[in-house]
Amino acid sequence: MLEKMGKRYFKLGVSLVFAGVFIILFFFFVKNLSGLEKEISTIIRIIMPFIYGFVMAYLLCPIFNLVTRKAYHYLSKHMSTRRAFSVAKILASVVSVVVVFSIIAAVAILLVPKLATSIFSLIDVMPGRIEYFNGWLTDLIGNKTDTKLLNFIQNSVSNITDYAIKFMKAYLMKGMGSYFQVISKGVMVTIRTFLDFLIGIVAALYFLNGKEKFKAQLTKLIYGVFSRDKAEEIFNFGHFTNRTFGGFINGKIIDSIIIGFICYVAMIIFSMPYAPLCSVIVGVTNVIPFFGPFIGAVPSVIIIAVSDPVKAAEFVVLIFVLQQFDGNVLGPKILGETTGLSSFWVMFAIILGGGLFGFLGMLLGVPVFALIYYYFKKGIEKKLIYKEMSPDTNDYIEFNNYDINRKDIL
Numbered sequence: 487m488l489e490k491m492g493k494r495y496f497k498l499g500v501s502l503v504f505a506g507v508f509i510i511l512f513f514f515f516v517k518n519l520s521g522l523e524k525e526i527s528t529i530i531r532i533i534m535p536f537i538y539g540f541v542m543a544y545l546l547c548p549i550f551n552l553v554t555r556k557a558y559h560y561l562s563k564h565m566s567t568r569r570a571f572s573v574a575k576i577l578a579s580v581v582s583v584v585v586v587f588s589i590i591a592a593v594a595i596l597l598v599p600k601l602a603t604s605i606f607s608l609i610d611v612m613p614g615r616i617e618y619f620n621g622w623l624t625d626l627i628g629n630k631t632d633t634k635l636l637n638f639i640q641n642s643v644s645n646i647t648d649y650a651i652k653f654m655k656a657y658l659m660k661g662m663g664s665y666f667q668v669i670s671k672g673v674m675v676t677i678r679t680f681l682d683f684l685i686g687i688v689a690a691l692y693f694l695n696g697k698e699k700f701k702a703q704l705t706k707l708i709y710g711v712f713s714r715d716k717a718e719e720i721f722n723f724g725h726f727t728n729r730t731f732g733g734f735i736n737g738k739i740i741d742s743i744i745i746g747f748i749c750y751v752a753m754i755i756f757s758m759p760y761a762p763l764c765s766v767i768v769g770v771t772n773v774i775p776f777f778g779p780f781i782g783a784v785p786s787v788i789i790i791a792v793s794d795p796v797k798a799a800e801f802v803v804l805i806f807v808l809q810q811f812d813g814n815v816l817g818p819k820i821l822g823e824t825t826g827l828s829s830f831w832v833m834f835a836i837i838l839g840g841g842l843f844g845f846l847g848m849l850l851g852v853p854v855f856a857l858i859y860y861y862f863k864k865g866i867e868k869k870l871i872y873k874e875m876s877p878d879t880n881d882y883i884e885f886n887n888y889d890i891n892r893k894d895i896l
Contacts, residue, residue, distance in 0.1 A: 539689025553578035742772040
């Protein structure tokens with residue numbers, strides 16, 4: 487029995503590895519075929535409302551289920567079971583829509599104006615700070631060394647500035663055309679995204695209200711195509727995948743919101759400039775495990791340093807404290823052991839996922855790799871138990887390798 491289970495887990499782990507390799511190879515294949523890539527992009531753009539809907543339904547599912555259970559428990563005492571369940575779903579749908587629009591309203595009313603103020607303030611301050619930096623650099627270097635080094639630095643700064651201006655003119659303005667075309671294109675993209683989002687909300691409600699039927703249809707399909715044992719393996723895999731992804735993604739979102747809020751409050755307390763902008767950057771990048779706080783710190787430090795270098799140094803200390811708090815207290819409390827990966831494998835999964843699929847790969851690389859790691863581990867452990875060997879990794883560590891009397895180094 488144990489051998490059979492070990493083979494199942496091992497085969498599933500191998501299948502996941504091959505599936506991952508296939509996806510990577512397919513990604514590079516599609517990337518090298520510009521025509522196929524364009525067709526796939528068109529298809530994705532067409533079904534984008536349903537992608538929005540599925541993502542929203544997945545994130546709203548815990549709230550929807552909670553409201554449905556509470557409402558059904560109360561209503562079932564006053565009406566028939568079928569009617570109580572229907573009314574409970576309607577109430578859960580209303581609450582879900584209210585939650586979505588409340589988040590949008592909160593961002594639009596509380597966050598967007600502060601972000602706009604920070605960005606415009608940064609734009610106004612930037613030229614003066616660059617001029618101040620040039621003057622400070624001239625005073626610092628001009629009195630201590632010859633003029634060659636000073637001229638070299640000033641010419642380098644001038645060349646970089648000229649290159650940036652030429653780049654903007656050649657690539658940005660050339661591709662966009664006139665200001666009217668820029669505004670028109672921006673308006674069209676905004677309208678299309680807004681409509682996709684509205685359709686996505688409707689699709690999310692369909693997904694949430696019909697998830698039992700969708701699940702029943704999928705169950706029927708799997709039982710019809712596969713044997714009973716294989717179908718049970720697929721269901722177990724689906725449940726574990728849902729727990730891993732759901733726990734990780736929802737946990738990281740909550741964790742990032744808390745870290746962003748703490749960062750904002752701390753920046754206000756210590757009178758750091760651009761608190762809304764920098765706290766949003768820190769909060770958004772914090773969804774990336776391991777590297778997130780440091781990725782968000784780099785642009786934030788540069789932005790603050792333009793206004794006040796001393797405050798930028800204080801911000802570095804703040805980020806270090808936040809990272810320690812998140813990594814040792816808040817993160818483990820919210821996420822628990824949702825991945826089961828060591829820091830090394832987390833770092834490996836982030837680098838691999840980010841290199842292949844960008845930001846989305848950095849975010850989802852950890853739970854995907856956790857699935858592969860889990861089933862490989864289970865398969866190996868079952869095989870070891872069948873062979874009457876210990877499944878504990880610590881039992882295979884050879885501490886005598888560090889014996890000072892040994893002459894070999896391996």
